[in-house]
Amino acid sequence: MAKLPRLAVTLGEPAGIGPELAVRLAHSDIAADLVLIGDADLLAATATHLGEPIDLTAYDPGTTLSARGRGAARLLDQRLAAPATPGRVDAGNGRAVLATLARAADGCLSGEFDAVMTLPVHKGVINDAGIAFSGHTEFFADRSGSAVLMLLVAGDLRVALATTHLPLRSVPDAISPPRLAARLRLLHAGLRRDFGIAAPRIAVLGLNPHAGEGGHLGREELEIIAPTLARLREEGLDLDGPLSADTAFVPERRARYDAYFAMYHDQGLPVLKALGFGGGVNVSLGLPFVRTSVDHGVALDIAGTGRAEAGSTLAAAQLALAIAARRQP
Missing domain, CATH: 3.40.718.10 (Isopropylmalate Dehydrogenase)
Structure with a gap:
């Protein structure tokens, strides 16, 4: 046997x-x-x-x-x-x-x-x-x-984190192009290797409310997140965003994506735990x-x-x- x-x-x-x-x-x-x-x-x-x-x-x-x-x-x-x-x-x-x-x-x-x-x-x-x-x-x-990426999984919903256990006031300084690029590459590779998804589609959330509202509520989306996503798309990653987090998880949108990439711990995980608490799993990719x-x-x-x-x-x-x-x- x-x-x-x-x-x-x-x-x-x-x-x-x-x-x-x-x-x-x-x-x-x-x-x-x-x-x-x-x-x-x-x-x-x-x-x-x-x-x-x-x-x-x-x-x-x-x-x-x-x-x-x-x-x-x-x-x-x-x-x-x-x-x-x-x-x-x-x-x-x-x-x-x-x-x-x-x-x-x-x-x-x-x-x-x-x-x-x-x-x-x-x-x-x-x-x-x-x-x-x-x-x-x-x-x-x-x-x-x-280099490791935290991914939470509940059924078909998967949420990865750009930053993990940081005080909220430290998060904006940690949102850098190298960090985002490295973690998104880890997520893309992990979805392919560990979940068997050949061409993962990933939703990337913005840092600020309404994804910065065109720069009126913060400029991280314009100056850091969007340019990083553009470079990664040239590498072949299928990335949508930066998206406003308050509507990114509605059922119609969830059906489009294989995973979400949140900027900080309490941006993405409350949704996942509300929908799948008691059956969720934390996976360390990388x-x-x-x-x-x-x-x-x-x-x-x-x-x-x-x-x-x-x-x-x-x-x-x-x-x-x-x-x-x-x-x-």
């Missing part, structure tokens, strides 16, 4: 809903060799609390699997510095959380894992531990030495390995209650496997 693709899963913030979602993923019928990277005691306690026993075996990279039983997974044990309590974060565990990400990234880079799916971390906790951290996307980009994540945060308010919904987790795992299969030679 063919071996199962090996999917690394990092548990994220130990006080959040990540451990519960990992247990639920193990109880799904997803056809993967699941390698959970996290604390053994935390997973065992979470499974017991949920009443969903999990069959964990120690991870041996030299052993491959051709089948996986429901409720079974392999464990790459990464111990926490302090016991985790649902809903109560502890900065003392910040370095342990980062260690799971580093192990997953290094395993993907070496070919040990076919893909990684990350469960949500708490950025503040990691920063409180004395480590500058702005997000998974940036961490994996630095770890692999790659990495030398496959990485997906859920479309939500750590949900400290419901951690430990058993109410965490696993829809986005399952969608992220399935998309990671689909992209990994598409990348196979």
Whole structure:
């Protein structure tokens, strides 16, 4: 029998809903060799609390699997510095959380894992531990030495970001021709390679209201965005814009495009999450390995209650496997 693709899963913030979602993923019928990277005691306690026993075996990279039983997974044990309590974060565990990400990234880079799916971390906790951290996307980009683009996917709706986790007042200075060109090339190439879209059509949003209103509401569209799009069209990219963001996502227009390119985090993602929350997936385009994540945060308010919904987790795992299969030679 063919071996199962090996999917690394990092548990994220130990006080959040990540451990519960990992247990639920193990109880799904997803056809993967699941390698959970996290604390053994935390997973065992979470499974017991949920009443969903999990069959964990120690991870041996030299052993491959051709089948996986429901409720079974392999464990790459990464111990926490302090016991985790649902809903109560502890900065003392910040370095342990980062260690799971580093192990997953290094395993993907070496070919040990076919893909990684990350469960949500708490950025503040990691920063409180004395480590500058702005997000998974940036961490994996630095770890692999790659230029990376954040793409959110919910069904047929795909939204990529020119800038990610920046204060709003910093965004205009970050909208430069080199940044836009590099990220739009990443989006075009990623849609072709990872989604099988031969000739992607991309809608590019303006930065300002009404895409600058001909320069009366800002000149970034005239001086930066439009000239950059014109140069990229000469390279063969099919780009429409800059478009006014307030009408770009109406149903008739959504049907025209394979993806949207938003200038900042809260320009495009509220639309995607309103339309597809609970089933959305975060994809890191441009990495030398496959990485997906859920479309939500750590949900400290419901951690430990058993109410965490696993829809986005399952969608992220399935998309990671689909992209990994598409990348196979």
